[in-house]
Amino acid sequence: MTDREVLDTPLFETAITRLFGIRHPILCGGLMWLADGRYVAAAVNAGGMGFITARTFADFDAFRAELRLCAELTGGKPFGVNLFISGRAEENAVLDRYVDILLDEGVRLIETAGNTPEAYLPRLKQAGCTVIHKVSAVRHGLRAEKAGVHALAIVGQECGGHPGLHFVGTMVQGALAARAFRVPYALGGGIGCGQQLVAALGLGADAIVMGSRMTVATEIWAHADYKRKVLETSEADSRLVMASFRNTYRCLDNAAARTVAELEAAGERDFALYMPHVRGSNAREAYATGDWERGILSMGQSAAFADEIKPVAAIFAEILRDAAAARDRMDAMRPAPGATSRTAAAGAR
Template structure:
């Protein structure tokens, strides 16, 4: 286990050993994975929608506290544009509060309406967004920290597709709260670059899919371990909802529909539905559906425990720091 190497506003905010934040991943961020992230010295977020019932979600939180032996972790709350979807989010939040969860990662739309309830419970909030403008308004709304996503990111990298390097050179300078850089991350030299840009840490998601503690089929993980940075596609642009996913047969079919100008969601549902992504993880068939993955997946090279991935990242960070200090 790598000892503490960097002290930053993010390690202090979360009380963690390394400035490594692991973004919530639908279907994958369960107690085993998030618990391993916390035990490895980082911070992770359980995704409530990954569980069939509210009771299952609650049990997952309890199981995570067992794995971390009471160590704190987080919950991911994806704020929707649809008020009916956010009713469920309020119930997720109630359960997180009842179970004593310490951190929340919000994403999607503004978390403003949920902040009073979250803050009253003493929970710290890190909001994930894709533009400087949204980062500034999240700070004004009262979040404790911001994750800024660049175009390289898996999942929803935003419609403007601004690169992580540009976000990194702008957002930390513009805010007075801690910032985490995200999108395409996977190495320690990138962590050092994040810190040099004024961020307090980096966020990993796609890089972590190969972790032993992730329940997905090994065939799926092997595909991620083999992929290179060109093996992702941006789909759903036609709906104003860019999504970076695995380059596969299904993504090609979605892109063909978009190229034909088809804008009836029903034509896409059977290709992009979340449930099909779960089946891809379960079966290992990576051509099934459109599983989220970003360019950072190209840094994944083998299936191994979270702690080993963190050790390699931190060793790389130490080497990168020596390089810029001119001691090598």
Template sequence: MRSQLFKTRITEMLGIRHPILCGGMGPSVSDAKYVAAVVNAGGMGFIVAAGFPDPDAFREQLRKCRELTSGKGFGVNLYISSHDKASERLQEQVKILAEENVHCVETSGASPESVLPMLRDAGIKILHKVPAVRYARSAARLGVDAVIVVGNDCGGHPGTYGISSMVQAAHAPEEVSIPIAIGGGIGTGRQLAATLMMGADAVLMGSRMLVAEELWIHREYKDLLVRNDGTESVVVKTGLRQHHRVLNNESAKNVAALDAAGANDFEHYRPHVMGSLATQAYVTGDSSLGMLDYGPSVVFANSVQPVEAILDEILDDAHRAIRRLETLC
């Protein structure tokens, strides 16, 4: 593990060595083994709660992660759904987090207001992920501990505004006083250094980490990412205003056709966006079907490596970037 290069409000708040967050990748990609590897390398990772719908299986993942990290703090990704049926499940997940002494959560989706009291009472740090600075202001007013602002470059859900990560990184620190992480298209230490210089406290990575050895997804899919150059991503589901940046495979092309035709009924989309298709792709390595979160930072994923090796490369690159800046002053 590299020595600490940067001390920020987020490294201090989370008790981590490096200002690198590895966001939850779903549906169950970010599991205990992967998250533990991130934590042991000095960053912070998040187990995706939605990937383990059975409460006992979810609790088992938390306990496994604690064992693999030798008791270090780790995080959980909580998706906040606006649907009434999801509320009960969310409350149960938060209850388990409190019982298992989880250190922090990465919340996303709808407002986290309904679960903030339970999370605060349990002493769990709350980092709320948003796709635009306007939502970061709202989250800060609610009293979350930090915000993660993702730009249009992010794999997964970049929101509907199409604002780049470069703009978000410069804008968010002007508008929000709480700690800030920036995500979307991040995959190098040069970007980490630049983001910190613009006023952020950490970066969030997802697509760049898909080639980590510790991820259970099929090796053939990882090898595909290594061969690709990041131009294979496309934003779909625009007809539903649920913008989703994914690998431009057969499913994505079918969804794009529905978008172009003006479809706005989810039932037309359902056959192409079912989570089971993505799971099958990760299990088999056949990436032709499924909504596979995929951002342009894949261009930086040049080989399949352990998590620690990836983070070390990023930190070394950040150090070189700082040295270069010093020569320009």
């Protein structure tokens, strides 16, 4: 089958494919500085869902222009916006304006992350939005569920970006979420291949959410030197920083991250000393110039699955082919009726 045929053939129908009206249970989570209209449109056109990351844009007009570009590239198909809710109230002053604009432009799919979305839900829901809230702990998911989100995403400690404070692995999060959540949920953190998609659905998830694996997509605007670095990155090449400020990041193990880790190891509490290394604009410059030693660049263990710079559609097709093979493998393990355990074991290989 060609990539297009693979993408056109639904493999799994889940509560999230139905909720978002998508062909495949694959979500591309918000990516600060990187998830723009072109990337998100590619995820949508490949049959998944992506979220334009609102805080990425220098001003509101640029945000609006990006939404329009995405609508044009998807031919009017729905796409999402990521709203990161900060723990610092003053940083959330801009969110209402983002909401004005996205509603005005017809966006109705929202990924919230960070702090609780409670304050934003009444307005979003009244406008007919579907909201998926991303958490790194089951108890935060339960709070958002009570507040009325339509779906949840839960990530394990393997994830790029914010893995939370307790470093619970994706395998554990996925199974606990199945027991705890009543709304559909996506599972993320270290997921970058089709076998893991099947495993996530087996655990009880209704979709996967990916970030790190996608950073080498052709449609990601970042410099080729950055993408080449990600291609070289193994599952052991990320680092946890800023845990001492209760704001942990899993990021690329680069010069900036090592400097921050040294400050933390020395017990330094003065945030001003961290600022030159952690400020967000450093990351934007790193993506623009390819100087990946600069900035705290969110990156998780699933970067190990990135082995080629290729379009989002080709990455999805690879994941779906592997998922189909994994599903077939599971099917082949089903013992024939009446088989003894010994004959069933012989037939499984």
